[in-house]
Amino acid sequence: xxxxxxxxxxxxxxxxxxxxxxxxxxxxxxxxxxxxxxxxxxxxxxxxxxxxxxxxxxxxxxxxxxxxxxxxxxxxxxxxxxxxxxxxxxxxxxxxxxxxxxxxxxxxxxxxxxxxxxxxxxxxxxxxxxxxxxxxxxxxxxxxxxxxxxxxxxxxxxxxxxxxxxxxxxxxxx
Amino acid sequence: xxxxxxxxxxxxxxxxxxxxxxxxxxxxxxxxxxxxxxxxxxxxxxxxxxxxxxxxxxxxxxxxxxxxxxxxxxxxxxxxxxxxxxxxxxxxxxxxxxxxxxxxxxxxxxxxxxxxxxxxxxxxxxxxxxxxxxxxxxxxxxxxxxxxxxxxxxxxxxxxxxxxxxxxxxxxxxxxxxxxxxxxxxxxxxxxxxxxxxxxxxxxxxxxxxxxxxxxxxxxxxxxxxxxxxxxxxxxxxxxxxxxxxxxxxxxxxxxxxxxxxxxxxxxxxxxxxxxxxxxxxxxxxxxxxxxxxxxxxxxxxxxxxxxxxxxxxxxxxxxxxxxxxxxxxxxxxxxxxxxxxxxxxxxxxxxxxxxxxxxxxxxxxxxxxxxxxx
Numbered sequence: 001x002x003x004x005x006x007x008x009x010x011x012x013x014x015x016x017x018x019x020x021x022x023x024x025x026x027x028x029x030x031x032x033x034x035x036x037x038x039x040x041x042x043x044x045x046x047x048x049x050x051x052x053x054x055x056x057x058x059x060x061x062x063x064x065x066x067x068x069x070x071x072x073x074x075x076x077x078x079x080x081x082x083x084x085x086x087x088x089x090x091x092x093x094x095x096x097x098x099x100x101x102x103x104x105x106x107x108x109x110x111x112x113x114x115x116x117x118x119x120x121x122x123x124x125x126x127x128x129x130x131x132x133x134x135x136x137x138x139x140x141x142x143x144x145x146x147x148x149x150x151x152x153x154x155x156x157x158x159x160x161x162x163x164x165x166x167x168x169x170x171x172x173x174x
Numbered sequence: 175x176x177x178x179x180x181x182x183x184x185x186x187x188x189x190x191x192x193x194x195x196x197x198x199x200x201x202x203x204x205x206x207x208x209x210x211x212x213x214x215x216x217x218x219x220x221x222x223x224x225x226x227x228x229x230x231x232x233x234x235x236x237x238x239x240x241x242x243x244x245x246x247x248x249x250x251x252x253x254x255x256x257x258x259x260x261x262x263x264x265x266x267x268x269x270x271x272x273x274x275x276x277x278x279x280x281x282x283x284x285x286x287x288x289x290x291x292x293x294x295x296x297x298x299x300x301x302x303x304x305x306x307x308x309x310x311x312x313x314x315x316x317x318x319x320x321x322x323x324x325x326x327x328x329x330x331x332x333x334x335x336x337x338x339x340x341x342x343x344x345x346x347x348x349x350x351x352x353x354x355x356x357x358x359x360x361x362x363x364x365x366x367x368x369x370x371x372x373x374x375x376x377x378x379x380x381x382x383x384x385x386x387x388x389x390x391x392x393x394x395x396x397x398x399x400x401x402x403x404x405x406x407x408x409x410x411x412x413x414x415x416x417x418x419x420x421x422x423x424x425x426x427x428x429x430x431x432x433x434x435x436x437x438x439x440x441x442x443x444x445x446x447x448x449x450x451x452x453x454x455x456x457x458x459x460x461x462x463x464x465x466x467x468x469x470x471x472x473x474x475x476x477x478x479x480x481x482x483x484x485x486x487x488x489x490x491x492x493x494x495x496x497x498x499x500x501x502x503x504x505x506x507x508x509x510x511x512x513x514x515x516x517x518x519x520x521x522x523x524x525x526x527x528x529x530x531x532x533x534x535x536x537x538x539x540x541x542x543x544x545x546x547x548x549x
Contacts, residue, residue: 070266094481112304
């Protein structure tokens with residue numbers, strides 16, 4: 001019964017208010033749980049993206065190393081038979097000067113092949129000196145850290161017919 | 175007593191007045207009985223729950239849709255990256271053949287304004303094939319991919335050509351002296367079939383995604399093929415391979431049938447390795463994109479060989495046996511002409527082929543007096 005003179009609710013009125021409040025609280029809790037779930041999901045997704053990115057960088061580094069060690073324009077050949085894991089000494093020099101002179105848009109072409117990387121051949125000459133031939137060097141990324149790959153290569157001098165041991169170093173900047 | 179009666183009456187009148195006042199007040203206000211109030215409250219309660227529930231449901235539906243799109247994008251990027259690395263590695267093995275693991279997704283190769291690209295069939299992002307020399311049909315995937323490499327030489331080794339197809343593309347060769355040699359060159363693992371001219375009408379659709387018909391003339395294919403096969407077909411016409419070293423890519427489902435009457439519809443090729451690429455792709459645009467890249471690579475490798483020849487010439491021209499090759503500049507001229515003629519599009523490769531042959535002959539001659547050879 002409503003006591004209009006005093007304008008106060010009795011127990012029934014309080015029950016109704018409590019019930020409405022209950023529904024609102026339940027919905028708020030559900031929304032909070034959804035938000036917490038979403039935050040957790042996004043964080044885990046972030047982690048897996050970072051891992052995948054690192055994997056792709058490693059695959060890319062290996063791909064560039066394989067391509068660099070297999071370039072036909074550097075391989076030595078004898079009577080039209082190409083020799084694997086052997087580079088021609090004069091082809092190395094010619095490769096470097098073609099890129100430096102940007103003949104036939106060579107710089108852009110090899111950028112698409114090697115991206116941000118540095119390719120060096122360290123040749124151990126007979127008189128114990130080491131000749132370094134930098135075939136390609138380009139890095140326009142902010143990251144200066146690199147993943148080096150080393151591949152042993154034989155260098156052949158077609159004029160003197162001498163062979164030198166060397167290391168092909170491929171650094172990729174991720 | 176009179177006074178007492180009077181006060182009792184006035185009290186009663188006052189009470190009645192108060193009650194009347196109350197009744198009037200309640201007449202002016204909306205008076206809802208307690209039971210009806212509860213019913214309305216419950217109704218509003220349910221409306222509120224429905225709205226909140228619908229909002230949460232819509233939120234989850236939108237989230238799921240976005241997640242689905244993102245996962246397709248992610249898959250597209252991962253497959254693209256892995257495929258690029260795999261193809262680059264396979265390409266370094268000359269004259270090799272491989273059947274790869276089942277590729278569940280389908281990749282679409284395009285040659286458009288943004289260059290030579292590939293993407294997943296439902297994916298949005300496209301991966302550029304900037305320098306890869308790869309001949310493929312338009313769609314590869316949904317089955318085991320087949321990879322074949324051959325060396326392109328001009329005549330010094332230039333690059334490995336990669337031929338990529340799959341088990342859902344069938345190559346039908348119409349038996350003829352023009353087509354038979356290329357049927358024999360194609361590895362057996364490719365889905366290939368040799369058909370006598372009289373049996374063309376008996377070719378039925380066996381569920382392949384695409385048929386690439388290699389014919390001595392595109393008209394042979396058109397007149398005889400069943401519609402179910404023709405709908406999925408492209409024809410590679412080899413009628414001018416012996417005379418002009420040109421090939422025609424005929425699409426029987428194209429709207430521009432008249433363009434095939436022009437001589438410009440015929441595309442030149444350099445040698446058998448390139449013609450095999452035309453057969454594998456069966457598509458004029460994709461062939462054109464790959465040829466442009468191949469010729470660009472040939473020019474760069476030519477420059478490297480020219481530079482090397484000049485370096486060696488400075489040392490070797492003093493040796494009498496090698497003076498003819500390095501001292502006269504003939505070799506450098508031949509290489510220069512080869513570089514200049516390595517272009518696409520072009521009218522023909524007759525000039526290129528003759529100087530390739532000249533360098534080849536000179537290389538053999540250089541080997542005899544033990545001069546350093548070009549390759």
